[in-house]
Amino acid sequence: MARHRVLQTHSISSPLDAQLQALADADVHCLWKEADPQAFLAAHGAEFEAVAAHVRFGCPAQTMAALPKLRAICSFGAGFDKIDMEQARARGIQVANTPDVLNGCVADLAMGLVIDVARGLSVTDRFVRAGGWAAGGQRPLMTRVHGKKLGLLGFGGIGQAVARRAAGFDMEVRYNTRRPVEGSAFTHVPDLLALAAWCDFLVVACVGGPATHHLVSAAVLDALGPQGIVVNIARGSVIDE
CATH class of the missing domain: 3.40.50.720 (NAD(P)-binding Rossmann-like Domain)
Structure with a gap:
C-alpha cells in the first residue's frame, strides 16, 4: 500500500515534529528546511495529499494553489484565520484543528x-x-x-x-x-x-x-x-x- 505524502509547512515543536516523522503510514516532508520553498512547491507540489500546519502560519492561498492533489489540512491550533477557507471549501479540502484543548x-x-x-x-x-x-x-x-x-x-x-x-x-x-x-x-x-x-x-x-x-x-x-x-x-x- 502506498504511503501518504504529507507536507509540514513549519516546525510545530521538537516533540511533535519527531512524532510526525515517525508516522508509520506517511512520509512527512519539512518544507521549512528547503532553501527555496516556493521552488520546491513548484517542482513537487503535486506529490502531496495533506498539509500539517502551525496555527501561527496556517496554509495560505499560494501554498494551497501549489498543491493540486491536496485533500486535508491539519492545523495545530484552534484558529482558521491563516487558512484560505474559501479555497478549501471550493476544492472540498477537509480542514481539521485542535479546538477546546487550551x-x-x-x-x-x-x-x-x-x-x-x-x-x-x-x-x-x-x-x-x-x-x-x-x-x-x-x-x-x-x-x-x-x-x-x-x-x-x-x-x-x-x-x-x-x-x-x-x-x-x-x-x-x-x-x-x-x-x-x-x-x-x-x-x-x-x-x-x-x-x-x-x-x-x-x-x-x-x-x-x-x-x-x-x-x-x-x-x-x-x-x-x-x-x-x-x-x-x-x-x-x-x-x-
Missing part, C-alpha cells in the same frame, strides 16, 4: 492579565528590581478587580471560561456576540459600543480574520474610556492600534 489555559492567562494590569504587578516588579523601592520610591495603589464590570467580546469556549473565572472574583460579566448564547446565565449585549461604555475591563476573545479586523475601533476605545482596561487574548488584528 480553553482553560487561555482563560487562566486572561484573568492573570486582568489582575496584572489592574494591580500593576509587572510594573511594580520592574520598579522593585530597578531599586525604586529601596530608594524610597512609591507606587500608586492602582485598582481592584473584585466587584468590577467585565465585558467579553466573543463568547465561545474561551470567552465562557473567562466569564466563569471572573464570576469567581465577584465581577459582573456581560458579553457581545451576534446573537445570545443559548443557556448562558450571563447577559448578552448586542451593541459593542454599549458594552464598552458599561465595562471596566474589556476582554477580547473573538476569532481573527477579515470579519473582525479592527472591530475594537477608536470609537470602542473611546467608549471604554481612559480608565478602562483592554485585555486581548485574540488576534492582534481585532484591535485598531
Whole structure:
C-alpha cells in the first residue's frame, strides 16, 4: 500500500515534529528546511495529499494553489484565520484543528492579565528590581478587580471560561456576540459600543480574520474610556492600534 505524502509547512515543536516523522503510514516532508520553498512547491507540489500546519502560519492561498492533489489540512491550533477557507471549501479540502484543548489555559492567562494590569504587578516588579523601592520610591495603589464590570467580546469556549473565572472574583460579566448564547446565565449585549461604555475591563476573545479586523475601533476605545482596561487574548488584528 502506498504511503501518504504529507507536507509540514513549519516546525510545530521538537516533540511533535519527531512524532510526525515517525508516522508509520506517511512520509512527512519539512518544507521549512528547503532553501527555496516556493521552488520546491513548484517542482513537487503535486506529490502531496495533506498539509500539517502551525496555527501561527496556517496554509495560505499560494501554498494551497501549489498543491493540486491536496485533500486535508491539519492545523495545530484552534484558529482558521491563516487558512484560505474559501479555497478549501471550493476544492472540498477537509480542514481539521485542535479546538477546546487550551480553553482553560487561555482563560487562566486572561484573568492573570486582568489582575496584572489592574494591580500593576509587572510594573511594580520592574520598579522593585530597578531599586525604586529601596530608594524610597512609591507606587500608586492602582485598582481592584473584585466587584468590577467585565465585558467579553466573543463568547465561545474561551470567552465562557473567562466569564466563569471572573464570576469567581465577584465581577459582573456581560458579553457581545451576534446573537445570545443559548443557556448562558450571563447577559448578552448586542451593541459593542454599549458594552464598552458599561465595562471596566474589556476582554477580547473573538476569532481573527477579515470579519473582525479592527472591530475594537477608536470609537470602542473611546467608549471604554481612559480608565478602562483592554485585555486581548485574540488576534492582534481585532484591535485598531
